[in-house]
Amino acid sequence: MIDKMNIKLSSPWFGDLEVEAVSRVLRSQVVSMGMEAKFFEEELHKFFGRREATVTCVHSCTAALQLSLQACNIYHGDEVLVPTLTFVSTFQAVKANGATPVPCDVSVSDGFIDLDDARKRLTSKTKAIIPVLYAGCGSKIYDVYQFADEHNLVVIEDAAHCFGDENISKRDGVICFSFDPIKNISCGDGGCILTTNSDVTERAKDIRLLGVVGDTDRRFQGKRSWDFDVVEQGWRLHMNNIAAAIGRAQLLRFGKIKERRQRNAKMYLSALSDIPEIRLLPINADTAVPHIFPVVINGGRKKELMTYLAENGIETGTQYKPNHLLSYFNLGYDLPNAMELCNGLLSIPIHPLLSLEDVQYVINNIRKFFKK
Ligand SMILES: *Cc1c(COP(=O)(O)O)cnc(C)c1O
Secondary structure: OOOOOOOOOOOOOOEEEEEHHHHHHHHHOOOOOOOOHHHHHHHHHHOOOOOOOOOEOOOOHHHHHHHHHOOOOOOOOEEEEEEEEOOHHHHHHHHOOOOEEEEEEEEEOOEEEEHHHHHOOOOOOOOOOOOOOOOHOOOOHHHHHHHHHHHHHHEEOOOOOOOOOOOOHOOOEEEEEEOOOOOOOOOOOOOEEOOOOHHHHHHHHOOOOOEEEEEEHHHOOOOOOOOOOOOOOOEEEOOOHHHHHHHHHHHHHHHHHHHHHHHHHHHHHHHOOOOOEEOOOOOOOOOOOOOOEEEEEEEOHHHHHHHHHHHHHHHOEEOOOOOOHOOOOOOOOOOOHHHHHHHEEEOOOOOOOOOOHHHHHHHHHHHHHOOO
């Protein structure tokens, strides 16, 4: 029996390849955005496998969302529908453009935005909707596109949980990914916009570099911009060469990362399915690459279980506290389904550094708690 366990909720998986990549960039003395970023964008494009789409690498998924909104002309005075169950960055990205994130309820079954509730929040100012593919559950995404068509809204997908999902690059849209410290691949910090909308790409390429027109293309040729124009607000949200080089290494190792995450998810899906106090979310570990693994604890013993697991060296968490409860985003109404779901949500460790024995240890402890 292992006595001292220390199982973290999340972790990246870096190895020699990433270390060598960082050294390569440092030795080149070119750490700002340049060829590494160019190659990373090309390699991601190939990875996504969608010829007519383009990839724009930026500083984070938050930046990807912010820039996409700006590139779709979402500004001050506009309203954007956002599920309340998401990381705070989805809301802040909307605020960054001066627009108002309007929290919407989610479905208790999978945490996905509840379109019946979203419909109630429509006003003449509503311009966009950001569906979040919570825990990779995106089977209802096409309903969002239909809803958006009916109400003339821009759709920007928050796919921070979904890098590597087989289905995601098949659709036309504006899709934002995260490469932050703990996501499916990590650049330290990073993110990208995948889109079939070439106008969004053209705008985002300039906006990420302080709005300097054409700066991306010159940097990718190893040149600098001396005589240039700026036509709109820009931000310093590009991806630097160090981050890009780490991302390139992660992409090379993604097959292994994916295998581990899917294996861990499948172990949980089969080993926890017969515990009456646990409800599993409809996570498809064959097509998705699960970034988080939230389960719903019924019967009010979630806190007790968290403490029990912590005592046994297993870190867990709640993803997420609903954003409509936060002072900055509170618009003064209740979202009951999100509250009900969130009360039971417990994320358990799924990251790729976990061994088979580690996952089994988590399972054993959960079963022991419920005396199964
Ligand atoms: C991680 C995350 C983000 C933000 O990604 P960053 O790259 O850290 O900015 C946005 N939305 C969701 C759902 C996330 O989990």
